[in-house]
Amino acid sequence: MxxxxxxxxxxxxxxxxxxxxxxxxxxxxxxxxxxxxxxxxxxxxxxxxxxxxxxxxxxxxxxxxxxxxxxxxxxxxxxxxxxxxxxxxxxxxADQSIKVPKTLPKPVLHEHIERALESATLQERTIVVLLYTLGLRISELSGLKLEVISLEWIRVSGKGNKVRDIPLIASSRKIIETYVKEFRPKEFLFEKAGERLSENSLRYIVTKLFKKVGLKVTPHQLRHSYATALLNNHARISDVSELLGHASMSTTQIYTKLGSTLKMDNYLNAHPLCKAEDAN
Missing domain, CATH: 1.10.150 (DNA polymerase; domain 1)
Known part of the structure; x- marks a missing residue:
C-alpha cells in the first residue's frame, strides 16, 4: 500500500x-x-x-x-x-485538530505605501497599486491576463478557480495603460522573456521596494490593507468578502476585529485621561 x-x-x-x-x-x-x-x-x-x-x-x-x-x-x-x-x-x-491561536492581519498604513511609491519605478508602482487597490493574492496577480482587464472591472480567477469581478478605479487603470504601453506584454500583464512573472519575482519586487524606506512588507499585507481600508470606511462585510474571494464570511470577519483594535489604540493615544495615566 x-x-x-x-x-x-x-x-x-x-x-x-x-x-x-x-x-x-x-x-x-x-x-x-x-x-x-x-x-x-x-x-x-x-x-x-x-x-x-x-x-x-x-x-x-x-x-x-x-x-x-x-x-x-x-x-x-x-x-x-x-x-x-x-x-x-x-x-x-490520530488526525485530531490542533488549536491554532488566531492572529490579526498586519495592514500597512496608507502613508507608508505612499512613501514607498515616491521612489518606485513604473513596474514597482503598478504591482503595488494593483495589490493595494484590488486586494489580490500574489498568485492572482501573477496569473492576471490582459484579456480580463476592462475599463471599469478586472475579472480574477482565485482559489479553486473561483471567479470574481473587482472594480478598477480610474487611477489604477491609468497606471495599467501606461505600463502596457511601456512594457508591451503579450498575454499576462507582468511578463519576462515572454513568460508570466513568477510569484516569487513579484514578491521580491514588493519587499525590495519597501525595504528602501525601512519597512518589511509582504504582498499579502497589501491585501490586508485593502480589506481593512474598505471596512474602516463602512463597506459591507459581505461585499468585502466577495471582493476578496473568501469562501466564508467568517474569514473576512477577522478584519472587523482588527478595526476594533485600531480604534482602541487611537482612543488610548488621543484621550487626555489616557495620556495622564501614561504620565503617572
Missing part, C-alpha cells in the same frame, strides 16, 4: 493543479507535507479497509508551531479524501 500512496501523491498534486487551480506555492506546501509524512505513517491493513495512523508523524512534528502542524494535517486530510474518491477504503487516525 505504501508504494500506492506515493503514486497517489503525484496524481493528487496533479489533480490540485489541473482541477482545483492551486498555486505553485500551495502545491509545494502540500507536496512537502505528504513527502514528509508518508514514510512515517503507520499502516494497519485489513480486508475491509486500510487505517493510516498518523501518530508516529504527529510525534515527529510535535515541536513545530501549531499553525504549521495544522497546515500539514489539513494537507493529509485532503489527500485521504482524494484516496476515498479514487475508490480506496482508507481511514485516518
Amino acid at each position: 505504501k508504494q500506492s500512496l506515493h503514486y497517489y501523491r503525484l496524481s493528487f498534486l496533479d489533480y490540485l493543479k489541473q482541477f482545483r487551480g492551486y498555486s505553485d506555492l500551495t502545491l509545494k506546501t502540500y507536496d512537502e507535507a505528504l513527502s514528509e509524512a508518508l514514510p512515517l505513517i503507520e499502516l494497519e491493513e485489513s480486508p475491509d479497509q486500510t487505517i493510516l495512523n498518523l501518530m508516529p508523524y504527529r510525534i515527529h512534528i510535535a515541536a513545530l508551531n501549531p499553525k504549521t502542524i495544522s497546515k500539514k494535517l489539513s494537507a493529509l486530510r485532503s489527500f485521504v479524501e482524494y484516496l476515498k474518491e479514487q475508490g480506496e477504503l482508507v481511514k485516518l487516525e
Whole structure:
C-alpha cells in the first residue's frame, strides 16, 4: 500500500493543479507535507479497509508551531479524501485538530505605501497599486491576463478557480495603460522573456521596494490593507468578502476585529485621561 500512496501523491498534486487551480506555492506546501509524512505513517491493513495512523508523524512534528502542524494535517486530510474518491477504503487516525491561536492581519498604513511609491519605478508602482487597490493574492496577480482587464472591472480567477469581478478605479487603470504601453506584454500583464512573472519575482519586487524606506512588507499585507481600508470606511462585510474571494464570511470577519483594535489604540493615544495615566 505504501508504494500506492506515493503514486497517489503525484496524481493528487496533479489533480490540485489541473482541477482545483492551486498555486505553485500551495502545491509545494502540500507536496512537502505528504513527502514528509508518508514514510512515517503507520499502516494497519485489513480486508475491509486500510487505517493510516498518523501518530508516529504527529510525534515527529510535535515541536513545530501549531499553525504549521495544522497546515500539514489539513494537507493529509485532503489527500485521504482524494484516496476515498479514487475508490480506496482508507481511514485516518490520530488526525485530531490542533488549536491554532488566531492572529490579526498586519495592514500597512496608507502613508507608508505612499512613501514607498515616491521612489518606485513604473513596474514597482503598478504591482503595488494593483495589490493595494484590488486586494489580490500574489498568485492572482501573477496569473492576471490582459484579456480580463476592462475599463471599469478586472475579472480574477482565485482559489479553486473561483471567479470574481473587482472594480478598477480610474487611477489604477491609468497606471495599467501606461505600463502596457511601456512594457508591451503579450498575454499576462507582468511578463519576462515572454513568460508570466513568477510569484516569487513579484514578491521580491514588493519587499525590495519597501525595504528602501525601512519597512518589511509582504504582498499579502497589501491585501490586508485593502480589506481593512474598505471596512474602516463602512463597506459591507459581505461585499468585502466577495471582493476578496473568501469562501466564508467568517474569514473576512477577522478584519472587523482588527478595526476594533485600531480604534482602541487611537482612543488610548488621543484621550487626555489616557495620556495622564501614561504620565503617572
